[in-house]
Amino acid sequence: MKNICLDTKKATCFLEAGAVEAFEPKVKAAQEALENGTCPGNDFLGWLHLPSSITSEFLDDIVATAKVLRDNCEAIVVAGIGGSYLGAKAVIEALSNSFGWLQSPKPAILFAGNNIGEDYLFELTEYLKGKKFGVINISKSGTTTETALTFRLLKKQCEEQRGKEEAKKVIVAVTDAKRGAARTCADKEGYKSYIIPDNVGGRFSVLTPVGLLPIACAGFDIKALVEGAQQMEQACGQDVPFAQNMAAQYAAVRNALYQNGKKIEIMVNYQPKLHFMSEWWKQLYGESEGKDKKGIFPASVDFTTDLHSMGQWIQDGERTIFETVISIEEPEKKLLFPEDEENLDGLNFLAGKRVDEVNKMAELGTRLAHVDGGVPNIRISVPRLNEFYLGQLIYFFEIGCGISGNVLGVNPFNQPGVEAYKKNMFALLDKPGYEAESEAIKERLKSEE
Numbered sequence: 001m002k003n004i005c006l007d008t009k010k011a012t013c014f015l016e017a018g019a020v021e022a023f024e025p026k027v028k029a030a031q032e033a034l035e036n037g038t039c040p041g042n043d044f045l046g047w048l049h050l051p052s053s054i055t056s057e058f059l060d061d062i063v064a065t066a067k068v069l070r071d072n073c074e075a076i077v078v079a080g081i082g083g084s085y086l087g088a089k090a091v092i093e094a095l096s097n098s099f100g101w102l103q104s105p106k107p108a109i110l111f112a113g114n115n116i117g118e119d120y121l122f123e124l125t126e127y128l129k130g131k132k133f134g135v136i137n138i139s140k141s142g143t144t145t146e147t148a149l150t151f152r153l154l155k156k157q158c159e160e161q162r163g164k165e166e167a168k169k170v171i172v173a174v175t176d177a178k179r180g181a182a183r184t185c186a187d188k189e190g191y192k193s194y195i196i197p198d199n200v201g202g203r204f205s206v207l208t209p210v211g212l213l214p215i216a217c218a219g220f221d222i223k224a225l226v227e228g229a230q231q232m233e234q235a236c237g238q239d240v241p242f243a244q245n246m247a248a249q250y251a252a253v254r255n256a257l258y259q260n261g262k263k264i265e266i267m268v269n270y271q272p273k274l275h276f277m278s279e280w281w282k283q284l285y286g287e288s289e290g291k292d293k294k295g296i297f298p299a300s301v302d303f304t305t306d307l308h309s310m311g312q313w314i315q316d317g318e319r320t321i322f323e324t325v326i327s328i329e330e331p332e333k334k335l336l337f338p339e340d341e342e343n344l345d346g347l348n349f350l351a352g353k354r355v356d357e358v359n360k361m362a363e364l365g366t367r368l369a370h371v372d373g374g375v376p377n378i379r380i381s382v383p384r385l386n387e388f389y390l391g392q393l394i395y396f397f398e399i400g401c402g403i404s405g406n407v408l409g410v411n412p413f414n415q416p417g418v419e420a421y422k423k424n425m426f427a428l429l430d431k432p433g434y435e436a437e438s439e440a441i442k443e444r445l446k447s448e449e
Contacts, residue, residue: 002383003235004392006246008253010367011376015256023252023407024242030406031248034399035238039406041413046199049397050207051229051391059223060208065172065192066216070107072170073134077124077154078214079113080138081146082283084174087206088214090280091390094273095220107134109218112154113147121150125157133158134170136217138210140196142175142182145425151182173309174209201413203284204398207391221387228391236399247396249405250378257322257376258296258408264321266314267300271328271383275302281397288405288412295408304362311366322376326393327363329383331356342390345419 012020031117033039034048069076078085089111112124135158137151158167173186173193186193194209205211207229236247243249254265265285267278280301289295314321337358339351350358367377380396382389404413417426427437 001388004246004383004389004396005381006249007379007381008249010371011253011257011378013324014374015260015374016434019256019260020249023256024248024447026407027248027252027403029241030251030403031238033406034402040411043206044199044201044204044413046197046400047201047204047207048402049233050200050234051226051395052059054207054226054230056223057214062194062212062222063216065194068192069134069136069170069172069217070219072132073107074131075108075110075128075133076136076214076217077110077112077128077133078138079134079147079151079154080111080174080210081114082137082287083202083205084210084279085111085114085202085214086276086283087211087394090276091206091211091215091220091225091272091387091394092218093276094385094390095387096273097217098272107217109214113138113150116146116149121153125153128154128157128161130161131312132162132170134172136172136214137182137186137331138174139180139182140176140194140202141180142185143180145422148181153426172213174213176271201415203280203287204395204413206280215312224387225391225394228388228393229395230391231388232392232395233399236396242387247400247403250396250400251407253378254296254322254324255404255407262296262320262322262376264297264299265297266321266323266327268303268323269300270303270359271326271331271385272302272305274326274328274440275300277326277390277393278302281352282294284397284401285404287415287418288401289408289410291410291414291416294410303366304359314375315368319374322378323367324378325363325367326382327360328382328385330382330387 008020030039034045054176059062078088092109110124112121130324135151135154137147139147139151142148155167155171158171162170168190171191172191173182173191174196175182175186177183177191177195177198183193185191196205196208196210200208202210207226212225214224215225236245240248242252251436267281269275269278282298282300285296285298290297301314314323335355337347337353337355339348367379380393382393403410423434423437423439426434427441430438
């Protein structure tokens with residue numbers, strides 16, 4: 001079976017000869033620090049060999065729980081935010097029928113707890129009225145505002161519509177092993193529960209029950225997903241030579257570009273199903289590297305759609321960017337371009353060609369144009385859009401992130417900046433325990449009027 005491949009030639013041509021090779025000692029040291037647990041944030045390295053530690057028995061248990069939910073629910077709501085939902089949503093969106101919502105699939109997989117939009121939550125609760133729905137509550141603490149607020153609403157509605165005893169069978173907690181409000185609630189109510197490992201941070205948790213359970217509930221093959229990740233764990237191992245190690249090469253090239261003034265990395269796809277894979281990638285790299293006034297800014301575009309909006313800036317704007325293109329070699333379906341007798345649009349020259357061939361030429365033409373415009377291009381080639389290759393892609397980006405963050409000289413596994421807005425929000429809401437902060441922020445707002 002083929003593997004995903006990395007092509008950096010259209011990026012390294014913007015660097016001096018030997019620039020990537022010069023990063024080899026730093027990259028090797030960074031990966032050794034991960035393996036030896038000597039890097040900053042070493043108490044959050046549980047993801048590093050997670051794929052190879054997952055047993056078939058563990059996956060069987062998740063599949064069995066997913067079957068209970070699938071058999072007893074018209075809709076399953078995944079309540080979580082950040083890493084507690086983006087990985088699952090990325091995989092589910094990538095593998096699902098683009099118009100599945102029109103086909104009334106059983107069950108519908110919905111996501112909530114990732115915002116505080118009153119209209120969104122009202123519309124969700126309206127949609128769920130009269131429906132047999134279940135909930136997967138994903139929160140290590142159980143007190144994250146967005147998720148806790150949503151779970152409180154959904155728990156009440158589920159119990160009212162299905163009865164408390166039946167609701168217990170279709171509410172699952174993915175949370176801390178021993179501590180926190182979500183753990184206390186799960187134990188008290190008797191919910192089926194799974195553990196978020198203490199040594200795996202949210203953005204690295206897609207291969208834990210955080211991601212595996214929702215993906216299984218959507219009907220996809222989590223064993224193939226894990227198998228792909230296991231294969232990539234081996235392919236990017238510490239013993240793999242630098243020149244053959246995809247993750248090491250990716251970390252070296254992007255850091256060399258950053259050192260040469262390329263401050264923004266744009267994740268590009270030509271397959272609409274990959275939109276949320278880019279969203280997951282943005283959190284993974286943004287939250288891991290954006291600290292200590294350092295870090296490449298992760299952005300994303302969906303081509304060819306965004307060529308008609310962001311394409312001008314990418315082609316001719318400030319030259320502080322580089323692109324990483326995810327290219328799917330073979331689509332799952334086949335559709336030929338038809339011939340038209342009148343040919344008013346002048347496209348008969350495409351008659352008989354696969355639509356994907358047109359897309360591939362758009363991809364190649366765009367890469368050439370962007371390179372000519374001064375935009376370095378990295379390309380990740382993915383043979384098919386299926387569970388196995390998504391597993392490869394997920395682990396590739398995870399290990400690449402760990403290495404790259406260490407090369408950059410930051411702690412890739414903490415997120416101190418995330419707490420700043422929470423402190424202000426709690427102070428403004430007069431949360432108990434924040435009295436001093438509440439008084440201070442209200443005085444500040446008065447002085448700014």
